[in-house]
Amino acid sequence: MTPPARRDGTPDKKQSNRSGGYRSSVRGYKPGSNRPQQRQQPQKKDEILLSNAKPAKKQNVSADDDWSLGFLNRNDSDGIRLQKVLAQAGVASRRHAEILIDQGRVEVNDRIVTTQGVRVDPKKDVIRVDGVRININEDLEYFVLNKPRGMHSTMSDELGRPCVGDLVSEKTASGQRLFHVGRLDADTEGLLLLTNDGELANRLMHPKYEVTKTYLATVRGEANNKLISELRGGVELEDGPAKADFAQIIDVFQGKSLLRIEIHEGRKHIVRRLFQELGFPVERLVRTKLHTVQLGDQKPGTLRALNSAELTSLYKVVQL
Structure with missing residues (x-):
C-alpha cells in the first residue's frame, strides 16, 4: 500500500528505504548512508556510587616493590580485565567501572589508567579508586x-x-x-x-x-560525680596508673549503678580493676563497641x- 502523501505531495520520509538506510529524522542524514553516531548523554553525578568495596590493608607501595613494572605491556592473555576486577571487588558494575576508568579515577601501581581493556594481576597489582586502595583478597x-x-x-x-x-x-x-x-x-x-x-x-x-573500647558496667554501689572524676583523672593500680577516656552514669537503682566507660588500654581485667580499686565491684560487664564497630x-x-x-x-x- 502506498504511504499517504504530505501536503507538498512528497512521501513520508520516516519509513526506511530499500537501500537499507535508517530513518531520516536525523538532520543532515541521507537515506542509504551509514547511521550517524548519536551524541552520548552526559553521566549523572549521582549515578556512579562506590559500594561495598573492601579497602586494602596497605595503602602505600614500598619502593622495593616491583609490581609497577610492565603491567601495561602484558600480553592480552595475561591477567584479568581491570573493569572486571573492579566489579568483583564491589566497586561498581562493569559498565560503571569503565566510566570510572574514562574519568581517570582508577590507578594501577600509581599510574592513572584511562585505557579500557587493561589487564591486571589482582594478587600483585595495587589498584586504587579515588585514591583508596581496593582489597580484592577474598x-x-x-x-x-x-x-x-x-x-x-x-x-x-x-x-x-x-x-x-x-x-x-x-x-x-x-x-x-x-x-x-x-x-x-x-x-x-x-x-x-x-x-x-x-x-x-x-x-x-x-x-x-589507642583503639578505644566501650563497656556497659553494672556495679555495686550508687555512683556519683566523684566516681566519674576519679575514673577520668586516673587510678593507681598495682601495675601502674590507669584511667578512663570517658565515663558516664546511665542509671542508679537499688544500690547498684549502670555506667558507660571508654578505655583504650588493653591490660588484663583493666575495667574491673578500676572499679574495684574505687570501691564499686563489677557485677556485669558488656563490651558494646570497638572503635566505631558497635554491637x-x-x-x-x-x-x-x-x-x-x-x-x-x-x-x-x-x-x-
Missing part, C-alpha cells in the same frame, strides 16, 4: 561475635569448657582459620572481633594506636560480618 574474613557470659575467649579448650571456637566451628571446619582480636574474660560478654587478618589484629591490640542489637552467641564502612574505619585508626 581469603580475608572479618566477623563480630557477641560473646555470651561464661564462654572463654579461646578457639579450643583443653578442659572442655565452652569457648569461642565452639560458635565458629563450622567456619573453622571448612578451612577458615579465624582467631580473636584480644580477649574478654569468661564473665565478660559482648563484642569480640574474629578475623584471619593478622596484621590488622596485631595493630588493633597494639597500645600505640547494636546483635543477640548473644551470634556472628555477623563487618561491613565495608566498619572495616574502613578500623584500617584508618591503625594507619593501614
